[in-house]
Amino acid sequence: MSNGIPCPGCLDTRSRVLETRMVVEGLRRRRLCTGCGQRWTTVELSAAAPVPVVAPVAACVASPAERGGPRKQRH
Structure with a gap:
């Protein structure tokens, strides 16, 4: 099977995973060259996905004044 990744030993592009x-x-993939039999490891880096930004819970909760309710008196 040809996957385009050359063997570090013989530069043949036919290898198996x-x-x-x-x-x-x-x-991380462990590969075997079908030409010379050498084994080697490749690492395919994953693209970092954008991380969604979420507002803190406290910012989402309305204060009593914003809700229109009475404020509690502290003693």
Whole structure:
């Protein structure tokens, strides 16, 4: 199978994926060259997805004055 990633030993682009593992950086793949039999590891970095910004809960809660209700007296 040709995947375009050249073997570091013979530069043949025919290799097989033996194992795929998820790591923090993305995917780690263990490969086997079908030309010379050398094994090597590649890491496919994942693109960072944009993180949605969420307002703090306190900013979403209206104060008693904004709700139109009476304020409680502190003793």
